Amino acid sequence: xxxxxxxxxxxxxxxxxxxxxxxxxxxxxxxxxxxxxxxxxxxxxxxxxxxxxxxxxxxxxxxxxxxxxxxxxxxxxxxxxxxxxxxxxxxxxxxxxxxxxxxxxxxxxxxxxxxxxxxxxxxxxxxxxxxxxxxxxxxxxxxxxxxxxxxxxxxxxxxxxxxxxxxxxxxxxxxxxxxxxxxxxxxxxxxxxxxxxxxxxxxxxxxxxxxxxxxxxxxxxxxxxxxxxxxxxxxxxxxxxxxxxxxxxxxxxxxxxxxxxxxxxxxxxxxxxxxxxxxxxxxxxxxxxxxxxxxxxxxxxxxxxxxx
Amino acid sequence: xxxxxxxxxxxxxxxxxxxxxxxxxxxxxxxxxxxxxxxxxxxxxxxxxxxxxxxxxxxxxxxxxxxxxxxxxxxxxxxxxxxxxxxxxxxxxxxxxxxxxxxxxxxxxxxxxxxxxxxxxxxxxxxxxxxxxxxxxxxxxxxxxxxxxxxxxxxxxxxxxxxxxxxxxxxxxxxxxxxxxxxxxxxxxxxxxxxxxxxxxxxxxxxxxxxxxxxxxxxxxxxxxxxxxxxxxxxxxxxxxxxxxxxxxxxxxxxxxxxxxxxxxxxxxxxxxxxxxxxxxxxxxxxxxxxxxxxxxxxxxxxxxxxxxxxxxxxxxxxxxxxxxxxxxxxxxxxxxxxxxxxxxxxxxxxxxxxxxxxxxxxxxxxxxxxxxxxxxxxxxxxxxxxxxxxxxxxxxxxxxxxxxxxxxxxxxxxxxxxxxxxxxx
Numbered sequence: 001x002x003x004x005x006x007x008x009x010x011x012x013x014x015x016x017x018x019x020x021x022x023x024x025x026x027x028x029x030x031x032x033x034x035x036x037x038x039x040x041x042x043x044x045x046x047x048x049x050x051x052x053x054x055x056x057x058x059x060x061x062x063x064x065x066x067x068x069x070x071x072x073x074x075x076x077x078x079x080x081x082x083x084x085x086x087x088x089x090x091x092x093x094x095x096x097x098x099x100x101x102x103x104x105x106x107x108x109x110x111x112x113x114x115x116x117x118x119x120x121x122x123x124x125x126x127x128x129x130x131x132x133x134x135x136x137x138x139x140x141x142x143x144x145x146x147x148x149x150x151x152x153x154x155x156x157x158x159x160x161x162x163x164x165x166x167x168x169x170x171x172x173x174x175x176x177x178x179x180x181x182x183x184x185x186x187x188x189x190x191x192x193x194x195x196x197x198x199x200x201x202x203x204x205x206x207x208x209x210x211x212x213x214x215x216x217x218x219x220x221x222x223x224x225x226x227x228x229x230x231x232x233x234x235x236x237x238x239x240x241x242x243x244x245x246x247x248x249x250x251x252x253x254x255x256x257x258x259x260x261x262x263x264x265x266x267x268x269x270x271x272x273x274x275x276x277x278x279x280x281x282x283x284x285x286x287x288x289x290x291x292x293x294x295x296x297x298x299x300x301x302x303x304x305x306x307x308x
Numbered sequence: 309x310x311x312x313x314x315x316x317x318x319x320x321x322x323x324x325x326x327x328x329x330x331x332x333x334x335x336x337x338x339x340x341x342x343x344x345x346x347x348x349x350x351x352x353x354x355x356x357x358x359x360x361x362x363x364x365x366x367x368x369x370x371x372x373x374x375x376x377x378x379x380x381x382x383x384x385x386x387x388x389x390x391x392x393x394x395x396x397x398x399x400x401x402x403x404x405x406x407x408x409x410x411x412x413x414x415x416x417x418x419x420x421x422x423x424x425x426x427x428x429x430x431x432x433x434x435x436x437x438x439x440x441x442x443x444x445x446x447x448x449x450x451x452x453x454x455x456x457x458x459x460x461x462x463x464x465x466x467x468x469x470x471x472x473x474x475x476x477x478x479x480x481x482x483x484x485x486x487x488x489x490x491x492x493x494x495x496x497x498x499x500x501x502x503x504x505x506x507x508x509x510x511x512x513x514x515x516x517x518x519x520x521x522x523x524x525x526x527x528x529x530x531x532x533x534x535x536x537x538x539x540x541x542x543x544x545x546x547x548x549x550x551x552x553x554x555x556x557x558x559x560x561x562x563x564x565x566x567x568x569x570x571x572x573x574x575x576x577x578x579x580x581x582x583x584x585x586x587x588x589x590x591x592x593x594x595x596x597x598x599x600x601x602x603x604x605x606x607x608x609x610x611x612x613x614x615x616x617x618x619x620x621x622x623x624x625x626x627x628x629x630x631x632x633x634x635x636x637x638x639x640x641x642x643x644x645x646x647x648x649x650x651x652x653x654x655x656x657x658x659x660x661x662x663x664x665x666x667x668x669x670x671x672x673x674x675x676x677x678x679x680x681x682x683x684x685x686x687x688x689x690x691x692x693x694x695x696x697x698x699x700x701x702x703x704x705x706x707x708x709x710x711x712x713x714x715x716x717x718x719x720x721x722x723x724x725x726x727x728x729x730x731x732x733x734x
Binding site: 012131133134135195196200 | 503507508
C-alpha cells in the first residue's frame with residue numbers, strides 16, 4: 001500500500017487502507033516523542049508553512065511540533081490581522097508563499113473548500129487543518145488512532161457523536177472516518193443542529209442523547225459554539241447542558257469500557273461535566289498527544305518520500 | 309430591400325404553425341408567408357433556410373446587462389451582441405444596475421445605449437421600489453412612459469408583504485406585470501447552494517427549497533388579493549411548480565419562467581466547489597429538474613429565460629463562499645432548450661413558445677410571432693448543428709459559464725432584427 005496524494009483535503013478522499021497506513025505510521029512515530037532528544041532527521045531541509053485564517057492554538061502548535069520533530073523548518077502565518085485585511089485574495093497570498101518554495105502548506109480557513117481552491121492552484125502539497133463546516137481530516141485521524149489504541153480495533157464499534165453536528169467539520173470528518181473503518185456512527189443533538197440528509201453520510205441520527213450513548217463504545221462530545229444561541233439554534237445553555245451535556249449518569253448506559261473524547265477546547269459544564277472530562281473514561285489528553293503523531297505521519301507521507 | 313427566407317420549416321406557436329413555408333420581409337415587417345416556391349425570388353435577397361427552422365425572434369425576459377455601473381462585467385453592447393449570437397432578438401434587462409433603474413432617466417440611458425449598439429432590442433424592467441431598497445414605490449407611470457415593460461425586485465427581493473401588495477396594485481394601475489424573485493431572505497440566510505446532501509457533504513450552508521416556495525405562495529396569494537399580473541422569475545423547485553400549477557388551475561393571472569440551468573444541472577454541479585455553478589436560486593435536485601421539465605411541457609412554466617448574470621474573475625475566481633451568485637446563459641440557452649427537444653421532453657413548438665411567443669406576450673412587447681404584418685424579428689436555427697461550448701469565444705465579457713466544454717446539438721445560425729440581418733454564423 002502506498003500513499004499517493006499531493007494533498008490531504010478530507011477523509012472523504014481516502015481509502016480505508018490509506019487510513020490504516022497513516023495510523024500504523026503515526027503509532028510508530030509516537031515513540032519519537034518519548035525520547036530524550038525528540039527529533040529525527042526525516043524531513044530535514046523541508047519547509048512547512050502553516051497559514052491560519054481562523055484562531056487556533058492546539059492544531060497549529062500540533063502541526064508545528066510535528067514538523068519540528070521530523071526536522072522540517074516551519075513558518076507560521078496567522079492571517080486574520082495581516083494581508084486579508086489589506087484586501088489580498090487567498091490565491092495571491094498563497095502564490096506569494098509558494099514563491100518562497102515551501103514543501104507543504106497547512107491551511108485553516110473559514111470558507112469550506114478553501115484548501116481545495118489552493119490545492120488546484122499550487123504545486124506544493126496542501127493539508128486541510130479545518131475548512132469552514134467541511135472537514136478537519138487530521139482531527140479524525142487522531143481520533144481514530146486514539147480509539148484504535150484503546151480498543152485494539154475500529155470495526156464493529158458503536159461511536160456516538162453528540163452536539164452541534166451542523167456546524168462541525170470534526171463531526172463530518174469523523175463520520176466519514178469511523179464508517180470507512182467499519183464502526184457504526186450515531187449522531188445526536190437538537191434537530192436545529194442536525195442538518196437534513198445526515199443519513200446519506202452513513203450515520204444514524206437521533207435527537208436523544210440517551211439513545212445515542214446506549215451501548216456506545218466511544219462517546220465524542222463536540223464543542224458548543226456559544227454564539228449559536230443568538231442564531232436561534234438553541235434556547236439556553238442551561239437547557240442545552242441538561243439535555244445534551246454528558247454527565248456521569250449517561251456513562252452507565254454505555255459499554256462498561258466506554259471512552260470519552262472531545263476535540264477541545266472544552267466548555268466545562270456545558271457539553272461535558274467536569275467529572276466526565278476528568279474521569280477515568282476520558283482520553284481527551286491522549287487525543288492531543290496522538291495529534292502530534294498523526295500529523296507527523298501525514299507530513300511524512302506528503303513530503304517525506306522520494307516522489308519529489 | 310426585401311428579404312426572402314426560403315425553404316425553411318416555419319415554427320410559430322402564435323399561429324400554431326410547424327410547416328415548410330417561405331417568408332417575405334419588407335421595410336422591417338413580415339409581408340407574406342406562403343407555401344414553398346410561391347413567392348418570386350427576383351430582385352430580392354434570398355436567404356436559403358433549407359434544413360433550417362425559422363422561428364419568431366427569441367426573447368429572453370430575464371437578463372442582467374450590468375450597464376450602467378458594472379461595465380467591466382458586461383455592457384449593453386456586449387450583452388446584446390451575446391444575445392444575437394445566441395439567437396435572441398430581444399432581451400428584458402433587470403434593474404439592479406448602479407444606479408438602479410428606478411427612474412425614467414436610467415431607462416432612457418439603457419434604451420439609448422441599446423439603440424447605439426444596434427444588436428438586439430432591449431426591454432428595460434424597472435425597480436419595484438426606489439433604489440430597490442424595499443421602502444418606497446418607484447414611479448411606475450413615468451417608467452412605463454419611458455419604455456419599461458415590467459417592474460421587479462430581482463436580486464433584492466421584497467420582504468415586506470405590504471410593500472409587495474402595494475406594488476402589485478400600483479403596477480396594475482399602469483398595466484405592468486410584476487416580476488417576482490421569490491426568496492425568503494431569512495430562510496435563505498447566508499446559504500450558498502441548495503440545502504441537501506451535497507451541501508452537507510461540502511460543508512456549505514444551504515438554501516432550502518422552502519426559501520423559494522414560501523414566497524411563491526405569498527406572492528400568488530397577493531396576486532389573488534390584488535388582481536395584478538404576477539410573473540414568477542427563475543422557478544427552481546418542484547414545490548414551486550406545484551403551487552403555480554394550482555394557482556393557474558384556479559384562474560389566477562400568473563405566469564412563470566425557469567432557466568436552462570434549472571432543467572439541466574443539479575446540486576452536484578457544485579462538487580469541487582465550482583463557483584460557476586453558484587447561482588441564486590441554487591441548482592436543486594434530480595427530482596426538481598424532472599418536475600421543471602414537465603412543467604414547461606404542460607405550460608405551468610410559460611417561459612425559459614436564462615437569467616444571464618455576468619461576473620468577472622474578481623467575483624468568481626475566489627473561495628466558493630465568497631463568490632458571487634450567477635452564471636451567463638445567452639449563448640447557450642437555445643441549445644440547452646433544444647436538448648429537451650432532442651431528448652423528447654418537449655416538442656419544437658413548446659420550446660419556441662417558451663423562448664419567444666410566451667415571453668413576448670407576458671411582457672406585452674411586439675414579437676414572438678411571424679404573422680403577416682408583424683415586426684420582422686426572426687431567428688434561423690440549425691437543429692442538428694453540433695458545437696462545443698467555448699466560453700472564451702463568447703461575445704459576453706464574462707466567462708462564468710458552467711457548460712464550458714459541453715457538446716450541444718442545435719444552434720442559431722442567423723438572427724434578424726427589424727428585417728436586418730444582425731448576426732450570421734459561419
